[in-house]
Amino acid sequence: MSTQVHANLTEEQVTQISEELGEPEWLLETRLDALSALGDLDMPEVIRTPGRDWTNLDALDYETLVDPLDWEQEKDRVDAEGVDVLSWSDALAEHGDLIEDHFGSVVDPQRDYLTALSTALFSAGTVIYVPEGVDAEDVKIRTTMNSRSLFNYTLVVAEESSSVTILERQTTGEQLDGEQYYSGVVEVAAGENSFVQYGALQNLAEDSYNFQVKRGHADTYATVDWIEGNIGSRLTKTSVETRLLGDSSESKIVGAFFGHEDQHFDLGSRVWHEGEHTTADLVTRGVLDDAARSVYEGVQDVGREAWDTNSYQRENTLMLSEESEADASPKLIINNHDTEASHSATVGQVDAEDLFYMTSRGVDPESAENMLVEGFFQPVFEEIAVDELLEDLDDLIVERLQA
Amino acid sequence: MSSDQDHLEETDTEARFEFKKEEKSAFETEKGLTEETVRLISEDKDEPEWMLERRLRALEQFQQMPMPTDWPGQPDLSEVDIDEIVPYIRPDIETRGGAENWEDLPEEIQDTFDKLGIPEAEKNALSGVGAQYESEIVYQNMQEQWEEQGVIFCDMDKAVQEHEELVKEHFMTKAVPPSDNKFAALHGAIWSGGSFVYVPEDTSVDMPVQAYFRMNSEGMGQFEHTLIIAEENSEVHYIEGCSAPKYSAFNLHSGGVEVFVGENAHVQYSTVQNWSKNTYNLNTKRAIAEEDATMEWVSGSMGSKATMLYPSTVLKGPGATDNHITIAMAGEGQNIDTGAKVYHNAPDTKSTIESKSISKDGGRTNYRGLVHIADGAENASTSVECDALMFDNESTSDTMPYMEIQENKVDVAHEATVGKIGDEDVFYLQSRGLDDDDAKQMIVAGFIEPLTEELPIEYAVEMNRLIELEMEGSLG
Numbered sequence: 001m002s003t004q005v006h007a008n009l010t011e012e013q014v015t016q017i018s019e020e021l022g023e024p025e026w027l028l029e030t031r032l033d034a035l036s037a038l039g040d041l042d043m044p045e046v047i048r049t050p051g052r053d054w055t056n057l058d059a060l061d062y063e064t065l066v067d068p069l070d071w072e073q074e075k076d077r078v079d080a081e082g083v084d085v086l087s088w089s090d091a092l093a094e095h096g097d098l099i100e101d102h103f104g105s106v107v108d109p110q111r112d113y114l115t116a117l118s119t120a121l122f123s124a125g126t127v128i129y130v131p132e133g134v135d136a137e138d139v140k141i142r143t144t145m146n147s148r149s150l151f152n153y154t155l156v157v158a159e160e161s162s163s164v165t166i167l168e169r170q171t172t173g174e175q176l177d178g179e180q181y182y183s184g185v186v187e188v189a190a191g192e193n194s195f196v197q198y199g200a201l202q203n204l205a206e207d208s209y210n211f212q213v214k215r216g217h218a219d220t221y222a223t224v225d226w227i228e229g230n231i232g233s234r235l236t237k238t239s240v241e242t243r244l245l246g247d248s249s250e251s252k253i254v255g256a257f258f259g260h261e262d263q264h265f266d267l268g269s270r271v272w273h274e275g276e277h278t279t280a281d282l283v284t285r286g287v288l289d290d291a292a293r294s295v296y297e298g299v300q301d302v303g304r305e306a307w308d309t310n311s312y313q314r315e316n317t318l319m320l321s322e323e324s325e326a327d328a329s330p331k332l333i334i335n336n337h338d339t340e341a342s343h344s345a346t347v348g349q350v351d352a353e354d355l356f357y358m359t360s361r362g363v364d365p366e367s368a369e370n371m372l373v374e375g376f377f378q379p380v381f382e383e384i385a386v387d388e389l390l391e392d393l394d395d396l397i398v399e400r401l402q403a
Numbered sequence: 404m405s406s407d408q409d410h411l412e413e414t415d416t417e418a419r420f421e422f423k424k425e426e427k428s429a430f431e432t433e434k435g436l437t438e439e440t441v442r443l444i445s446e447d448k449d450e451p452e453w454m455l456e457r458r459l460r461a462l463e464q465f466q467q468m469p470m471p472t473d474w475p476g477q478p479d480l481s482e483v484d485i486d487e488i489v490p491y492i493r494p495d496i497e498t499r500g501g502a503e504n505w506e507d508l509p510e511e512i513q514d515t516f517d518k519l520g521i522p523e524a525e526k527n528a529l530s531g532v533g534a535q536y537e538s539e540i541v542y543q544n545m546q547e548q549w550e551e552q553g554v555i556f557c558d559m560d561k562a563v564q565e566h567e568e569l570v571k572e573h574f575m576t577k578a579v580p581p582s583d584n585k586f587a588a589l590h591g592a593i594w595s596g597g598s599f600v601y602v603p604e605d606t607s608v609d610m611p612v613q614a615y616f617r618m619n620s621e622g623m624g625q626f627e628h629t630l631i632i633a634e635e636n637s638e639v640h641y642i643e644g645c646s647a648p649k650y651s652a653f654n655l656h657s658g659g660v661e662v663f664v665g666e667n668a669h670v671q672y673s674t675v676q677n678w679s680k681n682t683y684n685l686n687t688k689r690a691i692a693e694e695d696a697t698m699e700w701v702s703g704s705m706g707s708k709a710t711m712l713y714p715s716t717v718l719k720g721p722g723a724t725d726n727h728i729t730i731a732m733a734g735e736g737q738n739i740d741t742g743a744k745v746y747h748n749a750p751d752t753k754s755t756i757e758s759k760s761i762s763k764d765g766g767r768t769n770y771r772g773l774v775h776i777a778d779g780a781e782n783a784s785t786s787v788e789c790d791a792l793m794f795d796n797e798s799t800s801d802t803m804p805y806m807e808i809q810e811n812k813v814d815v816a817h818e819a820t821v822g823k824i825g826d827e828d829v830f831y832l833q834s835r836g837l838d839d840d841d842a843k844q845m846i847v848a849g850f851i852e853p854l855t856e857e858l859p860i861e862y863a864v865e866m867n868r869l870i871e872l873e874m875e876g877s878l879g
């Protein structure tokens with residue numbers, strides 16, 4: 001893949017996108033650098049064990065599928081008082097310096113092939129700026145994908161002692177047929193004592209390929225929380241990450257997924273403890289039906305100077321069918337002994353005794369199983385502090401159970 | 404303390420590293436690895452043609468396979484230059500296939516193993532002792548009562564000659580093919596020595612069978628092969644110990660272990676590994692367990708500069724069970740990358756993995772494990788537990804489990820914790836009159852107890868002494 005000549009991606013296209021958004025020179029340079037680096041970059045890492053690749057990212061010919069100039073979306077942004085929620089062109093006009101300071105500072109534009117592709121070609125997206133001391137209400141973004149490919153870039157800058165909750169929903173418009181590619185990058189720069197909660201609910205069409213990198217930097221006393229719901233797409237590859245750079249910073253990564261038919265989810269949750277007195281909690285629960293497959297990688301990395309660290313991780317998968325498959329690798333990388341760290345992972349099926357109990361109370365087996373599956377998600381639901389996201393996620397899960 | 408243990412107290416563990424014998428050998432191959440070297444080894448051993456062919460095939464595979472370099476956090480193997488290794492040294496002993504009596508051994512070899520406590524261990528009624536010095540077994544004995552029952556315990560070279568059919572069928576064919584990894588291929592090409600254990604049907608060898616391996620020459624590679632065949636309803640416990648003196652150049656140990664656990668048989672394989680800290684310890688160990696069989700791996704890794712070792716079990720028959728207990732301790736300059744692999748290929752199979760690691764003074768431990776449950780392995784259950792203890796922030800403790808679950812009627816659980824020695828625990832013990840060092844040693848001894856209680860008393864004592872030694876003066 002990385003050796004291909006990208007015949008249908010040109011500097012002219014990238015320049016055209018950049019011009020349409022009215023971008024300054026530095027951003028165009030960043031894009032062109034990313035474009036020219038494509039040939040040297042590898043695909044995002046996937047886990048390999050003897051004889052097996054857990055995810056095959058080469059199934060799609062990205063460069064043929066992608067048409068960078070033909071992009072169409074519907075964006076529905078609900079902003080909150082005191083917060084700037086802007087498209088890229090507006091944001092660049094209003095906050096050019098702020099963007100220059102933060103763009104690419106959290107997610108390396110060339111961390112891998114797909115991220116570089118996203119950096120070079122993004123046209124859709126949102127900049128969210130929360131000024132110092134602003135305690136904002138919920139910001140909502142709804143993205144409907146209406147083209148074969150869509151590159152979305154979200155930059156969140158939360159200044160000192162500010163607070164914001166962002167809800168992002170991704171869906172596909174009805175008129176689309178065939179394979180699609182959605183690529184999303186989210187960067188969160190959380191300033192001192194700020195609080196950023198970023199919830200995303202992905203429900204793209206089931207013939208789409210979905211690649212997302214979400215990464216936050218937490219300054220002193222800052223909190224970066226992520227909520228990840230994955231329901232749609234055929235193949236999803238995500239990495240949700242927090243670097244706890246400041247002392248006493250915190251992060252929680254909560255994930256829920258429900259795969260059916262031939263869906264494949266490759267989900268990563270990663271946290272780096274770099275400051276002192278930092279805390280992280282990673283909680284993911286997922287259900288697999290039909291021939292669906294999940295790959296989960298969780299990484300808790302505690303640095304040499306990360307004194308007094310607390311780090312926890314839980315991952316549970318429920319398998320509803322014979323053909324489903326669950327792979328998991330929860331990793332601990334500990335370089336400081338002043339740490340309390342644990343992780344646990346389980347894979348199992350609906351408990352036969354529970355099912356028997358329910359049916360003995362007169363509930364038919366199908367409803368009983370559905371109730372138990374909904375109940376399985378409960379510990380994750382309890383971690384989701386945003387009611388609206390919780391309700392939407394619950395609706396989608398119920399809908400899938402009844403399908 | 405009983406008199407049985409006294410000799411262990413007298414065996415100075417430290418002395419095992421400091422003394423080294425002047426190298427004296429009958430036959431030594433040139434450094435490096437060529438087809439000629441492989442032919443020489445095979446010829447010197449007077450091997451049948453098929454074994455030479457297997458060696459040459461393995462050599463070809465070795466030359467084609469890349470070095471493993473892309474595992475996250477793996478030990479640095481760049482120093483391992485096969486061309487610098489002397490693959491085969493035959494000690495200067497008249498008798499091929501080992502001496503029957505201890506007294507027949509040349510004095511300096513006797514002396515070496517005396518220091519290691521080998522004859523004493525045998526006196527302590529272990530059912531057989533094999534000791535490998537450099538590349539070949541120099542002393543092997545099996546208590547008569549087991550021999551009468553048809554139990555075979557002999558060195559591998561002798562087995563190739565005397566039990567050819569059994570060896571031909573099982574040697575690097577089903578369990579560890581040379582294609583498994585680069586070092587298995589290397590092993591297949593230049594293996595020498597090791598033990599062969601055969602336990603017939605319905606036979607329980609109720610005392611452990613023991614082997615001791617030692618490298619005495621600088622820049623030496625040791626590639627011993629252990630093949631254990633336990634027939635239906637049989638039972639055996641095999642123990643291996645390893646050590647080498649300190650030299651400035653590096654040593655390479657690349658052993659191969661294959662265990663065939665027959666229907667309803669029970670095999671325990673215990674290792675106390677204490678190679679000197681310039682040794683690269685890159686082993687491949689694999690067991691195949693038939694219906695209702697039980698395989699147990701008990702491993703303590705204390706020595707070596709770098710270890711990459713993941714004993715694995717293929718649960719082939721329904722109802723087969725695997726238990727892993729592994730303890731790793733890494734001090735200054737050590738990278739102990741160890742774990743377990745279990746393949747559940749049949750219904751009603753069970754596995755448990757218990758891993759404990761201790762890292763200190765800049766040492767690095769890594770649990771790397773794989774549990775694979777194949778489609779159709781209904782009612783399989785597995786439980787993995789990893790605990791790590793850390794002493795300082797120069798050390799590293801990694802846990803990297805991989806779980807591949809292709810069957811839904813399963814019960815899979817993985818748990819891991821990492822922590823430091825609790826201040827409260829230390830305070831409690833101090834308030835009972837122990838000093839700081841003793842308190843911490845006691846906590847560590849308690850931490851590794853699940854391993855030591857699986858070992859015969861003399862090994863348990865040795866483990867504890869090794870750990871004490873490792874911890875002496877290093878505690879703040």
